[in-house]
Amino acid sequence: MATHLDLEEQEQLDRLKHFWNVYGTLITGLVIVVAVAVLGWNGWQYWQARQSAQAAALYDELDRAVQAGDPAKVERAFDDMKARFAGTVYAQQAGLLASKTLADKDKADASRAALAWVAEKGSDPGYRAVARLRLAAMLMATKSYDEALKQLDGSFPDEFKGLAFDRRGDVLLAQGKRNEAREDYKKAWAALADDAAYRRLVEIKLNAVGVDPRTLTAKATS
Template identity: 60%
Template structure:
């Protein structure tokens, strides 16, 4: 009986050795790859959490500097935030807030730089859209109409397309291009829902001023 069991065990061991000789290297490399990927994923998650935490600290620093009216500190902190944590959500919010404070203080060039940083590096489409709209407003205020139209020519998320069209209409109207402006206002009016309330009515008033009934459908070709 013992001999029979020993023979069975030996056969099993021989089969295991054969299997391992054939597949052992492959199994080892697969395990290394899986464990390596798992370690890399954990490392990436840790790095992301660390970056977000450091960005949050710097965001607070920008907020404190803005409240104190220390524009030099705001600019330094924004530059550091953009260089070190540019892809984080905190960096995008910091850029938007910093740009508002800088613009209020008359530092328009610096405000535009902050907004351009959000446009270039923010990972959220909505935040990039907000930055583009605000950047276009500053460019329009400086009468840099072609630059504003270029900024507004980018692709916008669906919820921002009507706002972008309205801004383009404003710029075109300032350029004296009434027909093109009417077309853009028409897009904005049709893209805004009834829930938009006063804003939709405001766009409708712009169309009325151009001799177009917005509820009849906006058409190019405003009266001169």
């Protein structure tokens, strides 16, 4: 004879069966989705760590080529870095280092190409800004003034705006556009922090184009 407890357990079991019949497929699907997501995330983390480690090793190889003064190896290592690890910070650092080394070895075209790659392909705004500023300086040195100004067009991170305006002033002054250069030097002075050492250099340039920086201070505090 069935007891009350047996009947209650049977009723609970029936309810569980009914619930599973209704929602079992959905629950199973959700469990699978979560499991796949976790595995995918762990796989992505592992892949990222592996990419970073390999990129660091290749950067070390490029650095050794720099120390050895071998521009051919520098170019090969940087080309390899671009091909395999373009999305890493190491690739952007490698581009800046390679550019400096190649410039020192009188390989100006390769140096500019390395900077152009960082300026266009870099994922970090700071590294892109540094590359654009250096590339503008190199182009100005070859009197490619319009190309230099193109590198300085557009937005820069706040910490680089003063340097970008200053570099624009240099290019415009080299073109003989004294009045336009003066305005960019003023913008550079305003964008740089009061205690920035580079601001002293901008003040010298302002004096050279007929502007007393003390008058800018007076306007700023009036």
